[in-house]
Amino acid sequence: MPNVLRNRAAVAALVLVSVAVAGCTGETPGTPTPTPGTSPSSASSVAPEDPNVPKVANPLDASAFVGDVCKLLPDAAAADLGFTAPGEPKDESSNPGCSWGIRGKADSLLIILGSGNREKGMGGLAGLHKAKKAGQLRFLEPGPDVDGYPTVYYGIQDRRAGGNCDLAVGVADDLTVNTLAGGYDNEQDSCGTAQKLASAVIKTLKGA
Template sequence: MAVLLLAGCSPETTGTASPAPSSSASSSASSDPDVPKVTTPLDAAKYESKPCDIVPASTLASLRFTDPGTVQQKDDGIGAAGPSCGWKIAGEGVSMLVIIGTGNRDRGVGGLAGLYGAHERGKLPFLEPAPAVEGYPAIYLDLRDRRPIGACSMNIGVADDLAIAVDSGGYQGEQDSCAAAQQVAAAIITTLKGA
Protein backbone atom coordinates (compact mmCIF):
# COMPACT_ATOMS: atom_id res chain seq x y z
CA MET A 1 0.00 0.00 0.00
CA ALA A 2 1.37 3.40 -0.94
CA VAL A 3 0.47 4.73 2.51
CA LEU A 4 2.66 2.13 4.15
CA LEU A 5 5.37 2.64 1.56
CA LEU A 6 5.48 6.34 2.43
CA ALA A 7 5.72 5.33 6.05
CA GLY A 8 8.53 2.93 5.15
CA CYS A 9 6.63 -0.20 6.15
CA SER A 10 5.72 -2.11 2.99
CA PRO A 11 6.42 -2.13 -0.75
CA GLU A 12 2.82 -3.05 -1.67
CA THR A 13 0.91 -0.77 -3.99
CA THR A 14 -2.72 0.27 -3.65
CA GLY A 15 -5.76 0.72 -5.79
CA THR A 16 -4.21 3.86 -7.18
CA ALA A 17 -1.88 1.87 -9.42
CA SER A 18 -1.37 3.30 -12.85
CA PRO A 19 -2.90 0.89 -15.36
CA ALA A 20 -1.16 0.67 -18.71
CA PRO A 21 -3.08 2.53 -21.39
CA SER A 22 -5.00 0.41 -23.84
CA SER A 23 -7.45 2.01 -26.21
CA SER A 24 -9.69 -1.04 -26.30
CA ALA A 25 -9.57 -1.53 -22.53
CA SER A 26 -10.16 2.11 -21.68
CA SER A 27 -12.97 2.51 -24.18
CA SER A 28 -14.69 -0.66 -22.97
CA ALA A 29 -14.30 0.46 -19.36
CA SER A 30 -15.75 3.88 -20.09
CA SER A 31 -18.81 2.34 -21.71
CA ASP A 32 -19.28 -0.17 -18.87
CA PRO A 33 -22.76 0.40 -17.43
CA ASP A 34 -21.45 -0.50 -13.95
CA VAL A 35 -19.12 2.53 -13.88
CA PRO A 36 -20.93 5.38 -12.10
CA LYS A 37 -20.86 8.74 -13.87
CA VAL A 38 -19.99 12.06 -12.26
CA THR A 39 -22.88 14.43 -12.90
CA THR A 40 -21.22 17.59 -11.53
CA PRO A 41 -17.44 17.45 -12.13
CA LEU A 42 -15.11 19.16 -9.68
CA ASP A 43 -11.83 20.88 -10.60
CA ALA A 44 -8.84 19.77 -8.49
CA ALA A 45 -6.20 21.65 -10.55
CA LYS A 46 -5.65 24.20 -7.78
CA TYR A 47 -4.42 21.43 -5.48
CA GLU A 48 -2.13 19.56 -7.88
CA SER A 49 0.88 21.65 -6.80
CA LYS A 50 -0.20 21.65 -3.12
CA PRO A 51 -1.93 18.28 -2.51
CA CYS A 52 -1.74 18.60 1.29
CA ASP A 53 -4.06 21.61 1.15
CA ILE A 54 -6.94 19.54 -0.25
CA VAL A 55 -7.70 18.22 3.26
CA PRO A 56 -8.58 20.91 5.85
CA ALA A 57 -6.34 21.02 8.91
CA SER A 58 -9.42 20.74 11.15
CA THR A 59 -10.34 17.38 9.59
CA LEU A 60 -6.79 16.09 10.01
CA ALA A 61 -6.67 17.29 13.62
CA SER A 62 -9.95 15.51 14.41
CA LEU A 63 -8.24 12.29 13.24
CA ARG A 64 -5.13 13.14 15.35
CA PHE A 65 -2.88 13.95 12.38
CA THR A 66 -1.05 16.99 13.73
CA ASP A 67 2.28 16.77 11.88
CA PRO A 68 2.58 18.33 8.41
CA GLY A 69 1.91 16.05 5.46
CA THR A 70 4.61 14.68 3.18
CA VAL A 71 4.19 15.71 -0.45
CA GLN A 72 5.04 13.37 -3.34
CA GLN A 73 4.86 15.07 -6.71
CA LYS A 74 4.52 13.26 -10.02
CA ASP A 75 7.46 10.99 -10.83
CA ASP A 76 8.17 7.47 -12.07
CA GLY A 77 7.62 5.89 -8.64
CA ILE A 78 4.79 6.40 -6.15
CA GLY A 79 3.96 9.72 -7.76
CA ALA A 80 3.13 8.09 -11.10
CA ALA A 81 -0.55 8.05 -10.11
CA GLY A 82 -0.44 11.79 -9.45
CA PRO A 83 0.48 14.26 -6.73
CA SER A 84 -0.09 13.00 -3.22
CA CYS A 85 0.14 13.94 0.43
CA GLY A 86 0.64 11.49 3.27
CA TRP A 87 0.24 11.93 7.01
CA LYS A 88 1.14 9.63 9.87
CA ILE A 89 0.77 9.53 13.62
CA ALA A 90 4.28 9.05 14.97
CA GLY A 91 4.75 5.92 17.02
CA GLU A 92 1.36 4.43 16.17
CA GLY A 93 1.68 3.30 12.56
CA VAL A 94 -1.56 5.07 11.65
CA SER A 95 -1.44 6.78 8.28
CA MET A 96 -3.53 8.58 5.69
CA LEU A 97 -2.67 9.19 2.04
CA VAL A 98 -4.49 11.26 -0.57
CA ILE A 99 -3.59 10.93 -4.26
CA ILE A 100 -5.01 13.21 -6.96
CA GLY A 101 -5.13 10.76 -9.89
CA THR A 102 -3.82 13.01 -12.65
CA GLY A 103 -1.31 10.40 -13.81
CA ASN A 104 -4.06 8.00 -14.87
CA ARG A 105 -6.03 10.86 -16.42
CA ASP A 106 -3.02 12.02 -18.43
CA ARG A 107 -2.56 8.47 -19.79
CA GLY A 108 -6.21 8.33 -20.86
CA VAL A 109 -7.25 5.82 -18.18
CA GLY A 110 -8.44 8.24 -15.51
CA GLY A 111 -11.45 8.36 -13.27
CA LEU A 112 -13.43 5.43 -11.97
CA ALA A 113 -13.70 4.03 -15.52
CA GLY A 114 -9.94 3.53 -15.67
CA LEU A 115 -9.94 1.84 -12.27
CA TYR A 116 -12.80 -0.47 -13.26
CA GLY A 117 -10.78 -1.28 -16.39
CA ALA A 118 -7.70 -2.14 -14.31
CA HIS A 119 -9.91 -4.37 -12.15
CA GLU A 120 -11.35 -6.13 -15.19
CA ARG A 121 -7.84 -6.81 -16.46
CA GLY A 122 -6.88 -8.34 -13.09
CA LYS A 123 -4.45 -5.55 -12.11
CA LEU A 124 -6.50 -4.65 -9.03
CA PRO A 125 -8.44 -7.77 -8.04
CA PHE A 126 -10.52 -6.26 -5.23
CA LEU A 127 -13.22 -3.75 -6.20
CA GLU A 128 -16.45 -3.05 -4.37
CA PRO A 129 -18.83 -0.07 -4.58
CA ALA A 130 -18.47 2.28 -1.61
CA PRO A 131 -21.08 4.66 -0.22
CA ALA A 132 -21.28 7.89 -2.23
CA VAL A 133 -19.25 10.74 -0.76
CA GLU A 134 -21.26 13.95 -0.63
CA GLY A 135 -23.09 12.79 -3.77
CA TYR A 136 -19.93 11.63 -5.61
CA PRO A 137 -19.45 7.97 -6.59
CA ALA A 138 -16.81 5.95 -4.76
CA ILE A 139 -15.30 2.47 -4.77
CA TYR A 140 -13.11 0.38 -2.51
CA LEU A 141 -10.17 -0.84 -4.60
CA ASP A 142 -7.00 -2.73 -3.75
CA LEU A 143 -4.87 -5.75 -4.55
CA ARG A 144 -6.95 -7.57 -1.91
CA ASP A 145 -9.54 -6.58 0.69
CA ARG A 146 -7.43 -5.31 3.59
CA ARG A 147 -10.24 -3.52 5.41
CA PRO A 148 -10.52 -6.22 8.10
CA ILE A 149 -6.88 -5.59 9.05
CA GLY A 150 -7.37 -1.82 9.33
CA ALA A 151 -6.44 -0.57 5.85
CA CYS A 152 -9.10 1.07 3.70
CA SER A 153 -8.36 2.13 0.12
CA MET A 154 -11.10 4.06 -1.63
CA ASN A 155 -11.34 6.17 -4.76
CA ILE A 156 -13.86 8.96 -5.33
CA GLY A 157 -14.81 10.03 -8.84
CA VAL A 158 -14.66 13.84 -8.95
CA ALA A 159 -14.88 13.91 -12.77
CA ASP A 160 -15.37 11.16 -15.31
CA ASP A 161 -11.63 11.28 -16.03
CA LEU A 162 -10.33 12.00 -12.50
CA ALA A 163 -10.49 10.04 -9.25
CA ILE A 164 -8.99 10.93 -5.91
CA ALA A 165 -7.70 8.09 -3.76
CA VAL A 166 -7.92 8.11 0.02
CA ASP A 167 -5.97 5.35 1.76
CA SER A 168 -6.02 4.84 5.51
CA GLY A 169 -3.78 2.36 7.30
CA GLY A 170 -2.80 1.13 10.73
CA TYR A 171 -6.30 1.16 12.20
CA GLN A 172 -7.94 -1.59 14.26
CA GLY A 173 -10.32 -2.86 11.60
CA GLU A 174 -12.70 -2.12 8.76
CA GLN A 175 -15.06 0.15 10.66
CA ASP A 176 -12.51 2.66 11.93
CA SER A 177 -10.22 2.60 8.87
CA CYS A 178 -13.06 3.22 6.42
CA ALA A 179 -14.73 5.76 8.72
CA ALA A 180 -11.47 7.76 8.72
CA ALA A 181 -11.13 7.46 4.93
CA GLN A 182 -14.77 8.52 4.45
CA GLN A 183 -14.26 11.54 6.71
CA VAL A 184 -11.22 12.68 4.72
CA ALA A 185 -13.01 12.00 1.41
CA ALA A 186 -16.01 14.09 2.49
CA ALA A 187 -13.71 16.94 3.52
CA ILE A 188 -12.01 16.80 0.09
CA ILE A 189 -15.34 17.07 -1.72
CA THR A 190 -16.35 20.00 0.49
CA THR A 191 -13.01 21.68 -0.25
CA LEU A 192 -13.36 21.17 -4.00
CA LYS A 193 -16.94 22.45 -4.01
CA GLY A 194 -15.74 25.64 -2.34
CA ALA A 195 -12.65 26.11 -4.55
Protein backbone atom coordinates (compact mmCIF):
# COMPACT_ATOMS: atom_id res chain seq x y z
CA MET A 1 0.00 0.00 0.00
CA PRO A 2 1.40 3.45 -0.89
CA ASN A 3 2.83 5.46 2.01
CA VAL A 4 0.30 8.24 1.46
CA LEU A 5 -2.61 5.82 1.79
CA ARG A 6 -1.02 4.15 4.82
CA ASN A 7 -0.58 7.53 6.50
CA ARG A 8 -4.17 8.53 5.73
CA ALA A 9 -5.45 5.29 7.25
CA ALA A 10 -3.32 5.78 10.34
CA VAL A 11 -4.57 9.34 10.86
CA ALA A 12 -8.18 8.28 10.38
CA ALA A 13 -7.75 5.44 12.85
CA LEU A 14 -6.17 7.79 15.36
CA VAL A 15 -9.08 10.21 15.08
CA LEU A 16 -11.70 7.49 15.53
CA VAL A 17 -9.82 5.87 18.38
CA SER A 18 -9.72 9.23 20.15
CA VAL A 19 -13.51 9.34 20.02
CA ALA A 20 -13.80 6.04 21.85
CA VAL A 21 -11.12 6.37 24.55
CA ALA A 22 -10.54 8.60 27.53
CA GLY A 23 -7.84 11.19 26.93
CA CYS A 24 -4.76 9.94 25.05
CA THR A 25 -3.98 6.85 27.12
CA GLY A 26 -5.18 4.36 24.52
CA GLU A 27 -7.19 2.64 27.26
CA THR A 28 -10.86 2.02 26.65
CA PRO A 29 -12.80 3.23 29.71
CA GLY A 30 -15.06 0.63 31.28
CA THR A 31 -16.70 -1.97 29.10
CA PRO A 32 -18.56 -1.63 25.80
CA THR A 33 -22.23 -0.77 26.00
CA PRO A 34 -24.49 -3.83 25.93
CA THR A 35 -25.79 -3.12 22.43
CA PRO A 36 -23.59 -5.23 20.07
CA GLY A 37 -23.26 -5.08 16.30
CA THR A 38 -24.51 -2.33 14.08
CA SER A 39 -28.19 -3.04 13.56
CA PRO A 40 -30.41 -0.02 14.31
CA SER A 41 -31.11 -0.03 18.05
CA SER A 42 -33.63 1.75 20.23
CA ALA A 43 -31.04 4.53 20.56
CA SER A 44 -31.65 5.34 16.90
CA SER A 45 -35.14 6.62 17.72
CA VAL A 46 -33.94 8.91 20.49
CA ALA A 47 -33.11 12.47 19.51
CA PRO A 48 -29.49 13.45 20.17
CA GLU A 49 -28.96 15.50 23.31
CA ASP A 50 -26.98 18.16 21.45
CA PRO A 51 -29.40 20.35 19.43
CA ASN A 52 -26.61 20.94 16.91
CA VAL A 53 -26.58 17.26 15.98
CA PRO A 54 -29.11 16.48 13.24
CA LYS A 55 -31.39 13.49 13.76
CA VAL A 56 -31.24 10.63 11.24
CA ALA A 57 -34.79 10.22 9.98
CA ASN A 58 -34.31 6.86 8.22
CA PRO A 59 -31.58 4.82 9.95
CA LEU A 60 -29.79 2.19 7.92
CA ASP A 61 -28.68 -1.29 9.02
CA ALA A 62 -24.95 -1.86 8.45
CA SER A 63 -24.66 -5.10 10.45
CA ALA A 64 -24.02 -7.21 7.34
CA PHE A 65 -20.84 -5.26 6.59
CA VAL A 66 -19.04 -5.30 9.95
CA GLY A 67 -17.01 -8.33 8.86
CA ASP A 68 -16.18 -6.97 5.39
CA VAL A 69 -16.37 -3.19 5.01
CA CYS A 70 -14.96 -3.47 1.49
CA LYS A 71 -18.37 -4.72 0.34
CA LEU A 72 -19.83 -1.27 1.09
CA LEU A 73 -18.24 -0.07 -2.17
CA PRO A 74 -19.06 -2.39 -5.07
CA ASP A 75 -16.39 -2.81 -7.75
CA ALA A 76 -18.43 -0.88 -10.32
CA ALA A 77 -18.89 2.07 -7.96
CA ALA A 78 -15.17 2.04 -7.12
CA ALA A 79 -14.32 2.06 -10.83
CA ASP A 80 -16.61 5.05 -11.33
CA LEU A 81 -14.39 6.88 -8.82
CA GLY A 82 -11.25 5.80 -10.68
CA PHE A 83 -10.23 2.87 -8.45
CA THR A 84 -10.00 -0.53 -10.13
CA ALA A 85 -7.81 -2.43 -7.66
CA PRO A 86 -9.61 -4.39 -4.91
CA GLY A 87 -10.08 -2.75 -1.52
CA GLU A 88 -7.84 -3.74 1.38
CA PRO A 89 -9.39 -4.43 4.82
CA LYS A 90 -8.05 -2.22 7.61
CA ASP A 91 -7.66 -3.09 11.28
CA GLU A 92 -6.05 -0.01 12.83
CA SER A 93 -8.81 0.58 15.37
CA SER A 94 -11.91 -1.00 16.87
CA ASN A 95 -13.79 0.42 13.88
CA PRO A 96 -13.39 -1.84 10.80
CA GLY A 97 -12.41 -0.22 7.51
CA CYS A 98 -11.34 -0.70 3.92
CA SER A 99 -8.94 1.30 1.74
CA TRP A 100 -8.39 1.72 -1.99
CA GLY A 101 -5.38 3.07 -3.86
CA ILE A 102 -4.14 3.62 -7.39
CA ARG A 103 -0.69 2.33 -8.29
CA GLY A 104 1.65 5.22 -9.07
CA LYS A 105 -0.77 7.89 -7.81
CA ALA A 106 -1.44 9.50 -4.45
CA ASP A 107 -5.24 9.29 -4.77
CA SER A 108 -6.76 7.15 -2.05
CA LEU A 109 -10.11 6.22 -0.55
CA LEU A 110 -10.91 4.93 2.92
CA ILE A 111 -14.20 3.79 4.45
CA ILE A 112 -14.49 3.32 8.21
CA LEU A 113 -17.60 1.83 9.79
CA GLY A 114 -18.04 3.30 13.27
CA SER A 115 -19.36 0.11 14.86
CA GLY A 116 -16.69 0.13 17.57
CA ASN A 117 -17.60 3.66 18.61
CA ARG A 118 -21.27 2.65 18.70
CA GLU A 119 -20.57 -0.27 21.03
CA LYS A 120 -18.67 2.07 23.36
CA GLY A 121 -21.56 4.53 23.51
CA MET A 122 -19.72 7.14 21.42
CA GLY A 123 -21.25 6.41 18.04
CA GLY A 124 -22.91 8.61 15.45
CA LEU A 125 -22.42 12.28 14.72
CA ALA A 126 -23.26 12.91 18.38
CA GLY A 127 -20.09 11.02 19.35
CA LEU A 128 -17.97 13.24 17.13
CA HIS A 129 -19.55 16.36 18.61
CA LYS A 130 -18.77 15.04 22.10
CA ALA A 131 -15.17 14.39 21.05
CA LYS A 132 -14.90 17.96 19.75
CA LYS A 133 -16.22 19.37 23.02
CA ALA A 134 -13.76 17.21 24.95
CA GLY A 135 -10.86 18.51 22.87
CA GLN A 136 -10.17 15.16 21.21
CA LEU A 137 -11.03 16.65 17.82
CA ARG A 138 -9.84 20.11 16.87
CA PHE A 139 -11.91 20.38 13.70
CA LEU A 140 -15.60 19.66 13.18
CA GLU A 141 -17.83 21.40 10.65
CA PRO A 142 -21.28 20.56 9.24
CA GLY A 143 -21.17 19.12 5.75
CA PRO A 144 -23.84 18.82 3.05
CA ASP A 145 -26.53 16.18 3.33
CA VAL A 146 -25.73 13.17 1.14
CA ASP A 147 -28.81 11.40 -0.23
CA GLY A 148 -30.81 12.79 2.71
CA TYR A 149 -28.27 11.79 5.41
CA PRO A 150 -26.42 14.40 7.53
CA THR A 151 -22.64 14.74 7.45
CA VAL A 152 -19.75 16.52 9.13
CA TYR A 153 -16.19 17.25 8.11
CA TYR A 154 -13.85 16.32 10.96
CA GLY A 155 -10.25 15.71 11.89
CA ILE A 156 -7.32 16.39 14.14
CA GLN A 157 -6.99 19.43 11.87
CA ASP A 158 -8.67 20.77 8.74
CA ARG A 159 -6.65 19.40 5.83
CA ARG A 160 -9.14 20.00 3.05
CA ALA A 161 -7.08 22.73 1.41
CA GLY A 162 -4.29 20.18 0.95
CA GLY A 163 -6.54 17.77 -0.94
CA ASN A 164 -7.48 15.51 1.98
CA CYS A 165 -11.13 15.31 3.01
CA ASP A 166 -12.55 13.42 6.00
CA LEU A 167 -16.34 13.11 5.92
CA ALA A 168 -18.58 11.31 8.42
CA VAL A 169 -22.14 10.53 7.40
CA GLY A 170 -24.72 9.67 10.04
CA VAL A 171 -26.55 6.55 8.88
CA ALA A 172 -28.19 6.20 12.32
CA ASP A 173 -28.20 8.46 15.36
CA ASP A 174 -25.56 6.21 16.92
CA LEU A 175 -23.62 5.11 13.82
CA THR A 176 -21.48 6.84 11.21
CA VAL A 177 -19.81 5.64 8.06
CA ASN A 178 -16.70 7.74 7.50
CA THR A 179 -15.59 8.29 3.91
CA LEU A 180 -12.13 9.75 3.36
CA ALA A 181 -10.52 10.88 0.12
CA GLY A 182 -6.85 11.85 0.09
CA GLY A 183 -3.99 12.75 -2.21
CA TYR A 184 -6.02 15.06 -4.45
CA ASP A 185 -4.98 18.45 -5.82
CA ASN A 186 -7.54 20.55 -4.00
CA GLU A 187 -10.48 20.64 -1.60
CA GLN A 188 -13.10 20.53 -4.35
CA ASP A 189 -11.78 17.27 -5.79
CA SER A 190 -11.17 15.53 -2.46
CA CYS A 191 -14.44 16.52 -0.78
CA GLY A 192 -16.40 15.92 -3.97
CA THR A 193 -14.96 12.41 -4.07
CA ALA A 194 -15.68 11.83 -0.36
CA GLN A 195 -19.30 12.84 -0.95
CA LYS A 196 -19.61 10.53 -3.98
CA LEU A 197 -18.10 7.73 -1.90
CA ALA A 198 -20.65 8.38 0.86
CA SER A 199 -23.47 8.30 -1.70
CA ALA A 200 -22.26 4.95 -3.05
CA VAL A 201 -22.14 3.54 0.49
CA ILE A 202 -25.66 4.74 1.26
CA LYS A 203 -26.96 3.13 -1.94
CA THR A 204 -25.34 -0.13 -0.88
CA LEU A 205 -26.88 0.03 2.58
CA LYS A 206 -30.31 0.81 1.17
CA GLY A 207 -30.07 -2.19 -1.12
CA ALA A 208 -28.84 -4.60 1.55
